[in-house]
Amino acid sequence: MVFIRAFLLGGVICVLAQILIDLTKITPARIMVIFVVTGVVLGMLGIYPRLVEWGGSGATIPIIGFGNVLAKGVIEDIEKKGLIGAFSGGVRAGAVGIASAVFFGYIMAIVSKPKIKNKS
Amino acid sequence: MDKKMTRKEYMQWSQKEAPKTRKGKNMLMAFLIGGTICTIAQIINSFLLSAGMVQEDAGTVTTLIMIFLGAFLTGLNVYDDIGRIGGAGAAIPVTGFANSIVSPAMEYKKEGYVMGVGARMFLIAGPVLVYGIVASIICGILYYLFA
Numbered sequence: 001m002v003f004i005r006a007f008l009l010g011g012v013i014c015v016l017a018q019i020l021i022d023l024t025k026i027t028p029a030r031i032m033v034i035f036v037v038t039g040v041v042l043g044m045l046g047i048y049p050r051l052v053e054w055g056g057s058g059a060t061i062p063i064i065g066f067g068n069v070l071a072k073g074v075i076e077d078i079e080k081k082g083l084i085g086a087f088s089g090g091v092r093a094g095a096v097g098i099a100s101a102v103f104f105g106y107i108m109a110i111v112s113k114p115k116i117k118n119k120s
Numbered sequence: 121m122d123k124k125m126t127r128k129e130y131m132q133w134s135q136k137e138a139p140k141t142r143k144g145k146n147m148l149m150a151f152l153i154g155g156t157i158c159t160i161a162q163i164i165n166s167f168l169l170s171a172g173m174v175q176e177d178a179g180t181v182t183t184l185i186m187i188f189l190g191a192f193l194t195g196l197n198v199y200d201d202i203g204r205i206g207g208a209g210a211a212i213p214v215t216g217f218a219n220s221i222v223s224p225a226m227e228y229k230k231e232g233y234v235m236g237v238g239a240r241m242f243l244i245a246g247p248v249l250v251y252g253i254v255a256s257i258i259c260g261i262l263y264y265l266f267a
Contacts, residue, residue: 003162010158010213011151017208018150022143028211029244032220035212036252044259057161060179061186062154062212063248070252074260086260090253100184101218101245104191109225109237112195 002056009055013062032063039067044075069093146207153206157213161186183214190215194222220244 017031026034042048048068052059059065073093077085091098125133161182168178190213193199199219203210210216221241228240242249 002166003159006162007155007159011155011209014150014154014206014209014212015147017212018147021208022146028208029220029247031208032211032217032244032248033251036248037255040252040255040259044263055158057165057182058155058158060183061158061161061214063214063217064212066214066217066248067252067255070256071259074256075263078260078264083261083264086257086264089260090256094252096180097183097187097214098249100187101191101214101221102241104188105218105221105225105241105245106237108191108195108222109229109241110233112197112222112226114226114229115197115200 005054006056006058009051009058010062011058013058013064035062035064036067036070039064040071041067043068043071066094066097069097149205150207150209153202153209154212155209157186157209157215161213186214187218190218191222194219195226199223217245217248220248 017028017035020026020031020034021028039048042051042064048059048064049072052065052068060068070090070093072089073091074086074089077089077092079085081088164185165178165182168181169175173181190199193202193215199210199215200223203216203219210219220243224240224243225237228236230236231240
């Protein structure tokens with residue numbers, strides 16, 4: 001069942017990140033950077049696409065899946081256009097993700113008010 | 121726990137036990153929240169497929185919807201609560217990426233719309249894009265040369 005596989009794979013990827021945060025002193029921002037680079041490498045090696053096939057959104061929704069999208073775009077463009085594809089493919093494939101994050105992020109930041117923080 | 125435990129023994133015991141249980145709970149919550157977010161995305165994805173979209177477009181639109189939800193819930197001050205409970209389970213999905221954009225942008229709005237909102241949006245998203253794109257270009261050149 002694809003929903004259960006998405007739940008399991010997505011959960012496991014997040015647990016790996018949580019373990020890295022708790023056991024080392026690595027900050028969440030660095031974890032995200034490590035994960036996206038890992039996704040690029042696993043995508044290039046053809047390993048991550050198999051996880052996507054198995055876990056669907058459980059593989060594509062974590063940030064490591066964004067790295068895989070960059071790698072996938074680069075491979076596609078290199079096959080089509082040669083070396084220049086290394087520069088064009090990543091951002092082309094990630095365009096919707098990047099543009100929608102900037103667009104929705106900007107709009108939401110403009111229209112909403114931050115909660116007054118009263119953390120102890 | 122033995123009542124006769126001395127203060128010193130208790131300190132040692134609590135230091136040994138507490139982080140372990142907290143780590144266990146963190147891991148469980150990361151698994152549940154992360155898994156749930158991915159399952160919601162899978163439900164959206166399956167719905168789009170059944171509506172006649174091809175797989176690649178459905179995946180792209182699913183990502184777009186999840187990014188919108190992450191940004192929207194951050195704007196309503198809800199996603200930060202999810203983040204406190206779910207830890208990496210809320211941060212690692214693409215909704216957390218959207219959260220990492222909206223959250224600092226909202227907070228630094230008082231510094232203006234260019235250097236406040238415009239610049240601070242990329243506090244975490246910036247490094248992710250920089251390292252992701254640089255890694256993909258380096259890997260791409262290697263792929264071109266050796267594959």
